[in-house]
Structures are given as C-alpha cells and as structure tokens.
Amino acid sequence: MTSTRRALATVLAVLAVLVLGTAAAAYALRAGPVPQSVQREHRFWADGPTVSYGSNYGSISAVHPLFVEVPADAEAYDAVVTVSFEYRTSGRAPFTMSAGARGVDERPGRRPLPAREQWTSATMQFLLPSLEAGKRYRFSPGPSATPASGAGENRIYTRRVLMTVDLTPA
Numbered sequence: 247m248t249s250t251r252r253a254l255a256t257v258l259a260v261l262a263v264l265v266l267g268t269a270a271a272a273y274a275l276r277a278g279p280v281p282q283s284v285q286r287e288h289r290f291w292a293d294g295p296t297v298s299y300g301s302n303y304g305s306i307s308a309v310h311p312l313f314v315e316v317p318a319d320a321e322a323y324d325a326v327v328t329v330s331f332e333y334r335t336s337g338r339a340p341f342t343m344s345a346g347a348r349g350v351d352e353r354p355g356r357r358p359l360p361a362r363e364q365w366t367s368a369t370m371q372f373l374l375p376s377l378e379a380g381k382r383y384r385f386s387p388g389p390s391a392t393p394a395s396g397a398g399e400n401r402i403y404t405r406r407v408l409m410t411v412d413l414t415p416a
Contacts, residue, residue, distance in 0.1 A: 285323075285413040287314045294331055294404030295386070299339070299393040311346075311386040312409055318380035320415035325374040329387055331407040333368060335361045339391040339400030345372040345409075346388035356390065359402070376416050385411055 289312035298305040316323045327345040335341050342356035353373040377383060387407050391400040 285317060286410060287312060287413075288408065288410040289385075291387070291407040291409075292405065294333075294407035295389055296401065296403045297389050297391050298399060298401040299391050300399045301394050301396060304393065309386055309407075311384045312411065313382055313384055314411050314413070315382050316377050316379055316413060320379055322376040322379055322416040323413045324416045325377055325383075326412045326414075327372045327374060327385060328369065328410045328412075329372075329407065330369040331367070331387065331404050332365045333359065333389065333402055333404045334363060334365050335359070335391070335400075335402045336363065337361070337391065337394055337398055337400030339394065341400075341402045342390045343368070343370055344388035344390070345374065346386040347374055347383055350374050350377065350383065356388075359389075365405075377413070385409060 291309045293309075295309050296305075296307045314325075325347075327347070329343060329345060331343075333341075333343075338361065341359040341361060343359055344356045345352055351374065353375070357370050357372075359368065387404060387409060389402045389404050391402050394400045
C-alpha cells in the first residue's frame with residue numbers, strides 16, 4: 247500500500263509540474279515582446295558588375311537593379327542588405343564594395359576588399375536605417391576601384407552575386 251501511495255504521489259507531482267510549466271510558458275509567450283515582421287527581397291546575378299580604371303579613363307558595367315518597395319504600414323523601415331559574391335582583381339588599387347542604394351545613408355559605407363588575382367568569395371552586410379515608408383528603392387552591388395597611376399589598370403570583376411534586402415519597421 248505504501249508503494250501505491252508513492253506511485254500516485256509521483257504521478258500527481260509530474261502532472262502538476264507539466265500543467266504549471268505549460269501555463270507559465272504560455273504566460274511568458276503572451277507577456278513578451280512581439281517580434282517584428284521581416285520583408286525579404288533578393289536578386290541573383292550570374293555575372294556581376296565590373297569596374298576598370300586606367301590613368302585617363304574609367305569603365306563601369308551595370309546590372310539590372312533590385313527594386314524594393316518599402317511597405318506603407320509604418321513610419322519608416324530599416325534595411326539590412328547582405329551581398330555575397332565572388333570577385334577577382336588586377337592592379338594595386340584599393341578596391342571596395344557597397345550596397346549601391348542611391349541617396350541613402352549606408353552604414354558602414356564602402357567596405358574594403360583585399361586585392362585578389364584568383365576568384366575569392368566574400369559576404370558583406372550594410373545597414374540602411376530609416377527608409378521612407380511607401381517609397382521604392384533601387385539596390386545594386388557597387389564594386390569600385392581607384393584610377394591607376396601611370397600606364398597600369400585597376401580592375402575588379404564580380405560574379406555569382408546574391409543581394410538580399412531584409413526590411414523591418416524602424
């Protein structure tokens with residue numbers, strides 16, 4: 247009879263823990279902050295832009311941009327732009343990459359890329375705070391190089407470029 251009481255007490259204790267634990271978890275979920283929704287847009291370019299500068303000329307190829315419409319249901323949205331790509335360079339110039347959004351505060355701004363003669367992969371993120379709600383923005387990868395000195399040429403090639411824009415209410 248004692249073992250029956252112990253078994254019954256154990257079963258009741260386990261049930262109490264399960265019921266109280268479930269109730270506490272449900273309350274915590276209701277009481278916590280509601281996560282903001284994320285709107286995601288992306289575009290892939292098999293061949294990305296190429297930039298070439300000599301001492302007295304420059305050439306920049308363009309790709310069809312990624313257009314993103316910011317929803318009108320909030321005052322403003324923050325965008326996190328991720329650019330994943332392969333690149334190679336020639337010349338000794340400083341090379342950089344940006345999210346390529348015109349007229350928008352881009353943090354941290356142009357990001358440096360080390361010179362690489364062989365194809366190398368890279369991923370960079372940029373924050374574009376307080377995008378105006380209801381407005382359409384244009385994004386495109388923005389590699390850059392500086393003009394070469396003397397008879398040389400500075401060039402950056404990009405390929406397999408994936409750009410993702412994640413929007414959340416500011």
